[in-house]
Amino acid sequence: MPGIVIIGAGECGARAAFALREHGFEGDITLIGSEIHPPYERPPLSKEIENGVVRHKIIATPEQYADAKITLKTNITATAINRTSQTVFLSDSTTLQYDKLILATGARPRPLPLAEGKPVLYLRSIEDSQAILGGLDATQHLAIVGAGFIGLELAATARKLGAQVTVIEALPRPMGRAVLPEIADIMAARHKAEGVEILCDTGILAIGDDRSITLANGTVRYPTRIVIGIGAMPNTDLAAAAGLTIDNGIAVDAHLQTSDPNVFAAGDCSSFLSPVYNRRIRLEAWRNAQDQGNLVAANVMGANEPYTTTPWFWSDQYDMTLSVAGLPDPTLPATKRQLSSDAYILFQFAADGTLIAASGIGIGNAVAKDIRLAEMMIQGRIKPDPAQLADPETNLKKLLRG
Amino acid sequence: MTQWIEACAQGDVDEEDVMRFDHGGKTYAIYRSPDDEYFATDGLCTHEKVHLADGLVMDYIIECPKHNGRFDYRSGAAKGAPVCINLQTYKVKVEGGKVLIELA
Numbered sequence: 001m002p003g004i005v006i007i008g009a010g011e012c013g014a015r016a017a018f019a020l021r022e023h024g025f026e027g028d029i030t031l032i033g034s035e036i037h038p039p040y041e042r043p044p045l046s047k048e049i050e051n052g053v054v055r056h057k058i059i060a061t062p063e064q065y066a067d068a069k070i071t072l073k074t075n076i077t078a079t080a081i082n083r084t085s086q087t088v089f090l091s092d093s094t095t096l097q098y099d100k101l102i103l104a105t106g107a108r109p110r111p112l113p114l115a116e117g118k119p120v121l122y123l124r125s126i127e128d129s130q131a132i133l134g135g136l137d138a139t140q141h142l143a144i145v146g147a148g149f150i151g152l153e154l155a156a157t158a159r160k161l162g163a164q165v166t167v168i169e170a171l172p173r174p175m176g177r178a179v180l181p182e183i184a185d186i187m188a189a190r191h192k193a194e195g196v197e198i199l200c201d202t203g204i205l206a207i208g209d210d211r212s213i214t215l216a217n218g219t220v221r222y223p224t225r226i227v228i229g230i231g232a233m234p235n236t237d238l239a240a241a242a243g244l245t246i247d248n249g250i251a252v253d254a255h256l257q258t259s260d261p262n263v264f265a266a267g268d269c270s271s272f273l274s275p276v277y278n279r280r281i282r283l284e285a286w287r288n289a290q291d292q293g294n295l296v297a298a299n300v301m302g303a304n305e306p307y308t309t310t311p312w313f314w315s316d317q318y319d320m321t322l323s324v325a326g327l328p329d330p331t332l333p334a335t336k337r338q339l340s341s342d343a344y345i346l347f348q349f350a351a352d353g354t355l356i357a358a359s360g361i362g363i364g365n366a367v368a369k370d371i372r373l374a375e376m377m378i379q380g381r382i383k384p385d386p387a388q389l390a391d392p393e394t395n396l397k398k399l400l401r402g
Numbered sequence: 403m404t405q406w407i408e409a410c411a412q413g414d415v416d417e418e419d420v421m422r423f424d425h426g427g428k429t430y431a432i433y434r435s436p437d438d439e440y441f442a443t444d445g446l447c448t449h450e451k452v453h454l455a456d457g458l459v460m461d462y463i464i465e466c467p468k469h470n471g472r473f474d475y476r477s478g479a480a481k482g483a484p485v486c487i488n489l490q491t492y493k494v495k496v497e498g499g500k501v502l503i504e505l506a
Binding site for chain 2: 015018019022057059286287290294314364365366368369372373397
């Protein structure tokens, strides 16, 4: 019998498959992944390498798929979808019928046009991570184009391995898209103290076949490896070819349903209508992949629940973690809660006093508890007194419960 | 053979909170519940070995600070993805204002 087909075996697709069983779905579940590996967690890929081998963690064992009666097909690509006959065409020339289809096709690194055909690396998969970090030592010079999370996490890991590191960023500040300037500056200072050369406001004119990088000011760098980390693009080709609406990702409503009621999309590949922010949002984060995987499974089974989860992500660099709940706005003032000499949180509010974002930085997980509580406050759309938030003696749990 | 080890004083853990306790090369988490009972579990999350003492306690649930894996700290039961392996728990008693846990 036709059941549910999930295209994309990353964090989101795998979570959706198991969540369907947790919600009591008894029909067939087929999970299709283009990589040779079973689904694995991607966050460690920029951070963890031991004895020259990148560490990766699979999401579930083969026994767990078997126990849950999930058919996992790896090293197979979905090549087309016929929505009228509810059929998925696969790269091994087979087809699958579906009652409901979940697209969890993820994202891919955004290519740098002037690097096309040049010996540069991108990070998405285990193999990418191995190519970037494997064998990296003091004899190597890694150039990283783009000072976003991927770039800076790689910079920290490469420094730990002893490599010389240069980060080249076109914008005036690292992590400019998602992090408040004050926090970005602290992280940048830490990278400089660790010996990373960060060149902001710096364009690139050319990358050579010999890995030379010509900067906009005319100087030339000669790294031994180049990695490009300038963001990611949603994988929408399959959905677009099937005639689904695309709008910075596969467009879904608040229930993660596409313009076809039998087709859902979740995770990095989709842009959803956020009832909280009242606009279309696409998130590229581990937590979002998990949460949307869970929710899409429930909604495929008719739960009809909107996705209202507050965005939340973290980034580990050296022994520091920055973590953000909500969507920070650099144009708004912030209220600071200083937890210790090297850990604090910046809170931001909407005009009516509703808490909308909390951005924290500290050693280890020093800000984790308060960021989590802030996330619940944002979720609850409450209006905490800024003076109370600023006082580190205030117990946020009590404040949350009001 | 087991022995009772002093982990902390009663007031060291806030109500509905957790603290870290290291002993004999291992790390533990000591909890004080909303109804003022004490509990103890292994200190590291069974998912990615993150210190649970940095996580949030809500009622009887400890949530890992990194990936939001949740456990009932009274039984150690994992409460859903991404955690699937239960936490080891340890017996706890309070004597003379001290919190003691039973270790092998």
